[in-house]
Amino acid sequence: MDTDEDGRRNGMDVDLRKLRYFVAVAEELHFGRAAQRLHIAQPALSRQVRALEDDLSVALFLRDRRGTVLTPAGARLLDEAGPLLAAAEATVRRVTAAAADTPVFTIGFMPGITVTPAVRALSARHPGLSVRLLRTGWEDQVEVLRDGRADVSIVRLPIDQKGLRVRPLFTEPRVAVLPADHPLAGKSALTIADLAGDHLLQDPDAVPEWRDIAQELRTGERPEVPPIHSVEEKLELVARGAGVCVIPLSTATFYTRPDVVALTVEDLGPGQVCLAWTATRLSRLIHDFADLADSLAPPATA
Structure with a gap:
């Protein structure tokens, strides 16, 4: 195992700013467009990406006259970078929320789902709590959990359940x-x-x-x-x-x-509605809401 002068493994300390820069280039596959997207000069972006490659001791891009492509290591880092950046963003949001005078609990929900009974029950159980609602869509019903915008999300399956706890609530046509x-x-x-x-x-x-x-x-x-x-x-x-x-x-x-x-x-099965939250979170509020959400009735179909 390679180590630096402090005895640590090379690449263990990843600069999140460099990682964001890398993601922009990896998604654009063009340093000029990525620099415009990030509102920085292209030479500065190139230096940051090279510094990240030095930190990790791997090449992330192949650059030639035909363009820029990801190396296998770069493709793997792109897969890993999204959850890592989202987790960092979520941590900042939760730490900021914890410092607020009034505790806040945010519930994501998909269109057509009525959450009022569970929200009222949670507010009654925790009178000092500020409960907020966040309307989601197919693309972000899980992302709001990963980046910390919501504490729980009432979702419609199928979703990517990696890193989540998912509790079925009801089905509907x-x-x-x-x-x-x-x-x-x-x-x-x-x-x-x-x-x-x-x-x-x-x-x-x-x-x-x-x-x-x-x-x-x-x-x-x-x-x-x-x-x-x-x-x-x-x-x-x-x-x-x-x-x-x-x-x-x-x-x-x-x-x-x-x-x-x-x-x-006739041959289209019902949709499944579930409650989801990040598996690593142990908040009492999440588990209280999960118990209350179990009582949500399917929406009226008449």
């Missing part, structure tokens, strides 16, 4: 949302195969049944769709005929509009 003028809009129920020719306006991994069945049946190119950050954006795309989506029935009921229809899909 899911429906397909189509434009009101879709040829199938008048049917009382559909199958996934009926929709195989339509473009799914979400990550196929969010709808495993669709991924496993419909994608095998579809042929041809699918239109490009911009990133979607909210239910409202998704429904706008459905309404204008860009594709269809699968959402929980409670969400479809909440976002009722005349230019889309929500239909039952």
Whole structure:
């Protein structure tokens, strides 16, 4: 094992600022664009990345006239850097919150999920507690835990459960949302195969049944769709005929509009709603809320 003059293993002390700089270059694969993104001079960025390579005693990038690519070590560091930076950010947020005069407990929740009963019960159990709510989406329902924005998150599966504790709460039906003028809009129920020719306006991994069945049946190119950050954006795309989506029935009921229809899909299983929190956290408030959240009733489906 290589050690430095202090007897420590080389690379054990990683500068988080250098790591952030590395991530920017690794994502852009271009030092100039990464420097613009970070609002620093390109030579300074290059020096910081070289210093990180020296700290770790590995090459992170291959640079030549054709461009910049990650080495195997660089690719591994990129995989590891995200959770490490998020954990550091979460620590800062929690330490800052701990210094506040009034303790704060933040609950993330997905659209269509009603958390009021559990919030009221937690506030009654801890009268001096400030309870805050944070609306999340498919992309960040777990990230808010990893970076410390939320203490717990009420999530819809599937999610990446690495490093989390996940407690099932309830299931609810899911429906397909189509434009009101879709040829199938008048049917009382559909199958996934009926929709195989339509473009799914979400990550196929969010709808495993669709991924496993419909994608095998579809042929041809699918239109490009911009990133979607909210239910409202998704429904706008459905309404204008860009594709269809699968959402929980409670969400479809909440976002009722005349230019889309929500239909039952016979071979589409229910969605699972769970409570998630970081596995290493031992907060009494988290466990109190977890006990209270167990009593959350499924949303009304009538």
